[in-house]
Amino acid sequence: MLESIQTWLGLPNHMYVSISLISLITMFFAIILSYSIKLVLVNFAKKRQKKNYAFIFNAIRLPITVSIILIGLHQALGLMPTPTSLDTLLPKIFKSIDLIIWGQFFFRSVRFSLKSISQNAQDGQLIRPQTLPLFENISAVVIILIFTYLLFITWQIDMSAWLASAGIIGIAVGFAAKDTIANLLSGVFILADSPYKIGDYIVIDSGERGMVTHIGLRSTRILTRDDLEINVPNAIIANGKIINESSGRHIKSRTRVQVSVAYDVDIDHVKNILMDVAKNETQICTDPEPRIRFRRFGASGLELELLVWIDDPEIRGRVIDSLNTQIYKRFAIEHIEIPYSKHDLYIKSLPKKD
Incomplete structure (x- = not known):
């Protein structure tokens, strides 16, 4: 050619x-x-x-x-x-x-x-x-x-x-770096499964609660309410239970305030006071509405629970503080006793004087 x-x-x-x-x-x-x-x-x-x-x-x-x-x-x-x-x-x-x-x-x-x-x-x-x-x-x-x-x-x-x-x-490398490899694989599964994302408030199995600030291949960083950053290996998170307070159907979450009152009070009056306190609290949601539940007959009094919804898990501490403060003040005004542990001392006999 x-x-x-x-x-x-x-x-x-x-x-x-x-x-x-x-x-x-x-x-x-x-x-x-x-x-x-x-x-x-x-x-x-x-x-x-x-x-x-x-x-x-x-x-x-x-x-x-x-x-x-x-x-x-x-x-x-x-x-x-x-x-x-x-x-x-x-x-x-x-x-x-x-x-x-x-x-x-x-x-x-x-x-x-x-x-x-x-x-x-x-x-x-x-x-x-x-x-x-x-x-x-x-x-x-x-x-x-x-x-x-x-x-x-x-x-x-x-x-x-x-x-x-x-x-x-x-x-040799596999045996020496087995923990690192476990964290890397766990990080991949966490990122793929998405049990939480950056900005979510989570509670891990060991009890730490905070906002997720970083999701890496080796570890996850959580910022607590004490402004401390916790670095948790992914293998620990992947093998434990995680509570995601920012997940669910919506970001709203329910907060519980437990209250105990004496047995001789009018329970309907107590419920009305608790409902009035909840409705005057500006930090909680109006939908769903607050609810009061009579839980049990306690050892010292009647145990009730005020259930409210909040828009962001970050404000849970402030909401509980505000509700507890208002409930205590209203109970003091209404002369409603909050039972507490009391101990009575009986003297059977006194020693004889010499």
């Missing part, structure tokens, strides 16, 4: 002419194909607002161009008289360059796709902004290992010893 092209162009059948012709044809074909991808596929993807496809089509132009040029160089240099060692070495060099370029393409494409998926993540989706660094690192390691393996095959390097060493090192 090359000879027919030379004859058609009226060029002499010379080695250097053939090499130049192959190089020119290769370069021309590579440039035409690259610009065709840009003008057709990339523009089509942009018009369809397919950012992922537009990025991939634009990124693949370089590896395709390099592959075509390397094929042309290999064919052109094959026409030159070269030593046998060079004939064996050049294809390996060209394949290595090609693998590196294609590896770079896959690396960029995977990272772009992961970032795009995380930006459009829905609730419960595994890939999200918080887990993005983990998946980027995993994908980078996988791509590097695959293309390193292909490079070793290209240069005919035996990988048995390398794989055996990597297996031993992996086992």
